[in-house]
Amino acid sequence: MNCADEASEDDHHTHSHSHSHTHPHGDPPVATTVAQSLNHRIDTPRLAAYNLRNPQHELPRLFKTQAARLETTPVFRSHFGPELLITIPFTGPVKLFSLLVRAAPDAPHAPHTLRLYRNAPQLSLDSVRAARPTYVCEHPAAASAAASAADSAADTAGFVEHHLPRRKFAGTSTLTIFFDPGPAADPDAGPALELYALELRGDWAGPATRAPVALLYESAARREDHPVGQTADAAASSSRLGL
Template sequence: MSDHRHGHSCEDKENLECLNEETENSGKDVFKPWEQRLNFEKFVESDCDEELLFNIPFTGNIKLKGIIVVGANDDSHPSKMKLFKNRPKMTFDDVGVKADQEFDMQRDPTGRLEYSPKVVTFSSVHHLSIYFPKNFSDGEESTRIYYIGLKGEFSEAHRHGVTICNYEAWASPSDHKVDQGDTVSKMIQ
């Protein structure tokens, strides 16, 4: 997770995946430091059509506040972006469900446009799927992305394990010994 100014990252890049990328693992290359956003040597390009789907797990919880997407100043730039919150391992079979938020995009070859997700919806994100269904070419050209920047606040994940507790249904006399030394017993008739 970049705040667009630092190189801090909280994406789980090892488990980040991009579906329909022409070159394997090239989707990971677009999540780079803000200072490298205009380095066009590394990019991701869609393979058999214009669709790209990113599954981005985070190492904690994110309050997502902004997304920047740098593409070329041509028809390969994505024209629509759909965001899905906390739906790990999405595939193209899953993208038909209603997105948590959608954006109509503009060409942005310099990273000046920031798309703002709804704060209430994206306040506790541990996994983000970003789906680019089309570009400006009307399906005649592949989609190419050079940079994706995510802006937000990071907090450590609170992973609660299973706690094993034993509760007594009945008291066990052996667990509750009473000192009998000072007690007086009387027979009541």
């Protein structure tokens, strides 16, 4: 049950259930909150999935709102074999903190390995294995996930939170997730992967929204609207007349 940084070994990396977890490599990861959800920052018309049995137009429903996060329908399944590739574009740059996955709790339908790619929207199932992932996480075994399910109400939802190295996911405009069934699985046959919900958490780094500035345009200035200017004109006229 570990995550591996493909770029360096000096980052802390782990995943945990939605409750606090002992970090296997030192300090526990920084906790995230519902307020840091980035699901509403996803550019849903540009979502794409490869080897998905469900219609593409249903894909935004995988990124459920907080009100719907406990729903288990629809179930998103891979089509041919257990591989699945999902490309998630954002409406602006974000800094990712974690990825929450709610999936089938039992093998063989549960995820095995998650390979994450930052800003690589061109990847497909044909090219993804040759690309170097930004980060790799192993999804916990079903028995481990179920063992502490009674610890909190949040855990009964079945979410597993994979904490990410934040410095490596700053300035993320697109996140590509490859659900790799592992070397023992047949990528072209076998049981389908089953997902119920995904949630991304982090900081929005997009352009700040500014309030519109109201501008007043006058086609012709009116003297009565500018008493100060009128006084100045009167003073100038008096000066010219020697008053």
